[in-house]
Amino acid sequence: MIKGLYEAHLPVSNLEASIEFYKRLGLKFAWRDEDTAFFWITEGRSWIGLWEGPEVQTPYHPSLRHIAFEVTYEDLKQSLAWLRSLQIDPVPFGSRSTVEPFIRPHQGNASVYFNDPDGNSLELLCHIEVPQGLKTITSKLSFEEWEELCRKSSD
Structure with missing residues (x-):
């Protein structure tokens, strides 16, 4: 349906x-x-x-005033430079202190966040393939950490 x-x-x-x-x-x-x-x-x-x-x-809440736009994995890797080229500052997600894109293995996605002029939360998000042995990881990983784990899991 x-x-x-x-x-x-x-x-x-x-x-x-x-x-x-x-x-x-x-x-x-x-x-x-x-x-x-x-x-x-x-x-x-x-x-x-x-x-x-x-x-x-x-007031902002994750259930209100938030939209995620789908992008590719490679686009997400370039997202900080792209946003900054548009004079848009990325923002940290939740309690994170960094604005760097991150991977959520247990959800099978990766994202980076920014706001519109009114503070509406916007996200660039891509789906990722997660090897079976990594699907239980609930921590947020940097691209470097993720790619290293994927290399090790394929060995």
């Missing part, structure tokens, strides 16, 4: 500034009205809606 995610929405305080920010990310502008704008994530399949209004004052 369910084939994917079609849309997600975020509150913003200034629609014009947010439109410019999401254009910098390379998302294709779809349409807007007086207080709403939509951008295609995958044209014809999924988009994000930005809504200008007082809801932007809702």
Whole structure:
């Protein structure tokens, strides 16, 4: 029945500034009205809606005001340089002190985080293949740690 995610929405305080920010990310502008704008994530399949209004004052929580964009593993390895080239600062995830991308073996994914101008949490995320012997690792690993573990597990 369910084939994917079609849309997600975020509150913003200034629609014009947010439109410019999401254009910098390379998302294709779809349409807007007086207080709403939509951008295609995958044209014809999924988009994000930005809504200008007082809801932007809702405090951040992982269940609110968060979207993850799918990227490739190689893109994620280059994500810090890409974000910085757009004058966007990556942010640490949770209690981490580093902004470096990291691997979650038990979830089979890797990610890096940043915020939009209103503090909405954005994530670049990719799926990873996890060797059977590494699927129980619940700690967050750097790319270097992950690739070394994968090398050792294939020996």
